[in-house]
Amino acid sequence: MDARILEELRAIVDGRGLVSSPEELHTYECDGLVNFRVLPRAVLLPTSVEQVQSIVRICHRQRIPFVARGSGTGLSGGATPVENGIVISLVRMNRILEVDFPNARAVVEPGVLNLDVTARIQHNEFFYAPDPSSQTVCTIGGNVAENAGGAHCLKYGFTTTHVLGLEVVLPDGSLVHLGGKTLDAPGYDLAGVFVGSEGTLGIATKITLRIVKRPECVRTLLAAFDSTNEAGAAVSGIIAAGMLPSAIEMMDHLAIQAAEAAVHANYPDCGGLLLVELDGPLAEVESLMTDVNGICRSNGAWEIRIAQSEAERALIWKGRKSAFAAMGRISSNYIVQDGVIPRTALPQVMGEIQRLSQEAGLRVANVFHAGDGNLHPLVLYDRLVPGQQEAAETLSARILELCIEAGGSITGEHGVGVDKKKMMSKMFAEPDLLTMQRVRCAFDPLQLSNPTKIFPTPRLCGETPGEYTPHPLESSGLAERF
Amino acid sequence: MDAETQSHTAALHSTLRYKLISFLSPEHVQAASAPDVVAGVQPRLVVIPGSESELAEALRLVGDAGLTVIPRGGGTKLGWGNPPSRADAVFSTARLNEVTEYAWADLTVSVGAGCTIQTLQETLAQHGQRLALDPLWPAKATVGGVLSANDSGSLRLRFGALRDLVIGVTLALPDGTLASSGGKVVKNVAGYDLPKLATGAFGTLGIITRAVFRLHPLPRNTRSYSIGTKRAEEAQRIIHAIQNSKLAHTALQARFENEAAPIVDILFEGTEVGLDAQEAYLKELAELASLTVASPDIWNARQDLWSLAKPESAAVAKISVLPAEMDKSATAIAKSAKVRQLRFKTVLQATGIGFLRLEGDPSNLRFSLQDLRELFESNAGSLVVLHRPGGMAPIDTWGSAGDALPLMKAIKKQLDPGNTLNPGRFVGGI
Numbered sequence: 001m002d003a004r005i006l007e008e009l010r011a012i013v014d015g016r017g018l019v020s021s022p023e024e025l026h027t028y029e030c031d032g033l034v035n036f037r038v039l040p041r042a043v044l045l046p047t048s049v050e051q052v053q054s055i056v057r058i059c060h061r062q063r064i065p066f067v068a069r070g071s072g073t074g075l076s077g078g079a080t081p082v083e084n085g086i087v088i089s090l091v092r093m094n095r096i097l098e099v100d101f102p103n104a105r106a107v108v109e110p111g112v113l114n115l116d117v118t119a120r121i122q123h124n125e126f127f128y129a130p131d132p133s134s135q136t137v138c139t140i141g142g143n144v145a146e147n148a149g150g151a152h153c154l155k156y157g158f159t160t161t162h163v164l165g166l167e168v169v170l171p172d173g174s175l176v177h178l179g180g181k182t183l184d185a186p187g188y189d190l191a192g193v194f195v196g197s198e199g200t201l202g203i204a205t206k207i208t209l210r211i212v213k214r215p216e217c218v219r220t221l222l223a224a225f226d227s228t229n230e231a232g233a234a235v236s237g238i239i240a241a242g243m244l245p246s247a248i249e250m251m252d253h254l255a256i257q258a259a260e261a262a263v264h265a266n267y268p269d270c271g272g273l274l275l276v277e278l279d280g281p282l283a284e285v286e287s288l289m290t291d292v293n294g295i296c297r298s299n300g301a302w303e304i305r306i307a308q309s310e311a312e313r314a315l316i317w318k319g320r321k322s323a324f325a326a327m328g329r330i331s332s333n334y335i336v337q338d339g340v341i342p343r344t345a346l347p348q349v350m351g352e353i354q355r356l357s358q359e360a361g362l363r364v365a366n367v368f369h370a371g372d373g374n375l376h377p378l379v380l381y382d383r384l385v386p387g388q389q390e391a392a393e394t395l396s397a398r399i400l401e402l403c404i405e406a407g408g409s410i411t412g413e414h415g416v417g418v419d420k421k422k423m424m425s426k427m428f429a430e431p432d433l434l435t436m437q438r439v440r441c442a443f444d445p446l447q448l449s450n451p452t453k454i455f456p457t458p459r460l461c462g463e464t465p466g467e468y469t470p471h472p473l474e475s476s477g478l479a480e481r482f
Numbered sequence: 483m484d485a486e487t488q489s490h491t492a493a494l495h496s497t498l499r500y501k502l503i504s505f506l507s508p509e510h511v512q513a514a515s516a517p518d519v520v521a522g523v524q525p526r527l528v529v530i531p532g533s534e535s536e537l538a539e540a541l542r543l544v545g546d547a548g549l550t551v552i553p554r555g556g557g558t559k560l561g562w563g564n565p566p567s568r569a570d571a572v573f574s575t576a577r578l579n580e581v582t583e584y585a586w587a588d589l590t591v592s593v594g595a596g597c598t599i600q601t602l603q604e605t606l607a608q609h610g611q612r613l614a615l616d617p618l619w620p621a622k623a624t625v626g627g628v629l630s631a632n633d634s635g636s637l638r639l640r641f642g643a644l645r646d647l648v649i650g651v652t653l654a655l656p657d658g659t660l661a662s663s664g665g666k667v668v669k670n671v672a673g674y675d676l677p678k679l680a681t682g683a684f685g686t687l688g689i690i691t692r693a694v695f696r697l698h699p700l701p702r703n704t705r706s707y708s709i710g711t712k713r714a715e716e717a718q719r720i721i722h723a724i725q726n727s728k729l730a731h732t733a734l735q736a737r738f739e740n741e742a743a744p745i746v747d748i749l750f751e752g753t754e755v756g757l758d759a760q761e762a763y764l765k766e767l768a769e770l771a772s773l774t775v776a777s778p779d780i781w782n783a784r785q786d787l788w789s790l791a792k793p794e795s796a797a798v799a800k801i802s803v804l805p806a807e808m809d810k811s812a813t814a815i816a817k818s819a820k821v822r823q824l825r826f827k828t829v830l831q832a833t834g835i836g837f838l839r840l841e842g843d844p845s846n847l848r849f850s851l852q853d854l855r856e857l858f859e860s861n862a863g864s865l866v867v868l869h870r871p872g873g874m875a876p877i878d879t880w881g882s883a884g885d886a887l888p889l890m891k892a893i894k895k896q897l898d899p900g901n902t903l904n905p906g907r908f909v910g911g912i
Contacts, residue, residue: 187883
């Protein structure tokens, strides 16, 4: 990228809006996936949709790839910069533009922090439901890109459930509106396609969210079991009884130890800890809580606590939500994995993870969104021990294969990014991936918006599958196809 | 069509039929007849593939021949949408009707597109479960049809729309590709969410051959109540009060019709003790003096809009408005009906989705639909015409698709470059 273009970009944003010195650029070389690092050519921090459009138009004209970025908390490398590309950081577009209580909608810019939405509306007994563990620092724009989940999506659904409309700058710089404040806008559900597309279809500049009324009461139960298998059986029992708790979380012994060391959540010292949260009308919740209690006991729970105050409840959740970071207390390095399995495969998959862990000589701590089968195995290792990082990466990939074999998914909420591109071919057949890429070509024919993510083998747009057109190099005799 | 084109087309049809019966038995490649008419257009063939791969291969052959395909499930909503610009072959999913994998303990089901909603629900009920969806005409409507037409009912308020319930689809594309996306687990962000793209795409991008749904338990108990109101504003106030309360209702709708007083209906599901508490709470909401226990039949009010007498002089439309503007919308409908001398019935759900039946002089019906569409669109909403009487001049089904229409056309071009599927039936001529 020559200096002239850099100047052109600088003219769009104000002086603070361009980062191009190598020292400062290092801040942006990776997101939460720290073992992939690429230095971008420049970072732009626009403050308006017009600025985003101007930047993207230049990228389009000059064929410069760009990567949109929020707080950079993503764990799959969705915001990893692209070689010779720029990063467009949306953190300065952080206004909550509108709160509409009668219609239960909020309109926000992409740089608004997840928890700030709830902070703005809670005086009126509303909340924003998706609650990724990073919600104090992650942005709504990032949540949209990744279709972020969280513990409570078991009942309330994912980001995609709560995004009704989007204003999007397409990769050619044009502006479109997908969905809206009302439901079922005529045409294809492109808001549904955009959410979770990991920044590959354009940049969301305005997001219309659904906000939710707080339930009458919330009850949180903590149950201690000897093993995750017993805890898992209790989960199946709860689901089979026809209940839909707002969250069911599980931690194994190693994860409990780490959480205790980090935040002193006062968890019982056990092999499998279950956290069940019910919400709704008081009478309903109390009646169901009795049932949950009984199901846990009959599956071997030897200690059951129900949070008696909001402070106790907050402490229980603090232990769970800080579980990833807490691994630092018991291991110098760790890989966070994000697989999904059908809930019923839990005992079998857990047994297999344990076996693989022993075989590799590496500890694996397990934190699950047990209600929806979303596993977060944390593979612990020491980078300074030769060969351990590679062994950990192999083990981590093997765990994902287990998830696929069990009929599950390679990612439940962290996204594919650069981290799991290769696994995509194991989960999907070639025609499946090609079809997704055709959709991508409709949005981004030049493949400028976060290229190199999601797809293991990018396909040039304009190629129709099954129809062979020689490459210009072939036609001119400069290359041959074998 | 001139004589030459006609004979050319006839030759194409006969060649196609010959190719199709090379792998489908003749009884599954039938000549179409009058009942197969699609919005006034007579197709030539009815193809009934027996497997996903047969369907994909047959679709490729039709596409290659430059002919067109109208996908059909139960045929209950086949009249929705603009008339096709051309209809050669109807593709029936009737034989793709199996529940292929019911993982009840995981609360998911994989089901063929041709399975009826009723058959599916009966299977799920054996394990005390359901697809938490109440679409129109469940005895005939199929999984593929309900998805393509995006027909969610009143349960949507609590359980979400089809887009929230479908977790995987397999699509047959006109080039013969069979592509799956999503998966068999509820929580899954691997790859693009094509189940949402297929939902409501009206069969214009691919033919849905299979879908995977997340399931919910059947309710332990249900109770319905109706609340009489005097005016639309009062109905709105009550709905707002209920939505703003700590009640955990499953469905909430308001019914309006010409001179009749508006009625608000509410549905609860849960444990007996929970329902008692909710009933007591509902009664406490000060203004609900005229609360009565209602029959579950009130939840058929939407479907009844089609089955009332005089279909030849009635139009039915789906509307979408802001939830807080239901009263304004209902008042506007009443006003338009009065000016145009029409009878009307409207069912508005608390989500802001509503269904409207207008009855009377066909040209007045058309004026009224146009006026209301303009009004709703200017307030961020929409009006989609689902049924028009024979005597009414054609009207675009969909209304405006906004500034994303070029993008939608680009997607259509990527997945169906030959315009094989349901040509001309969707928004903006897609």
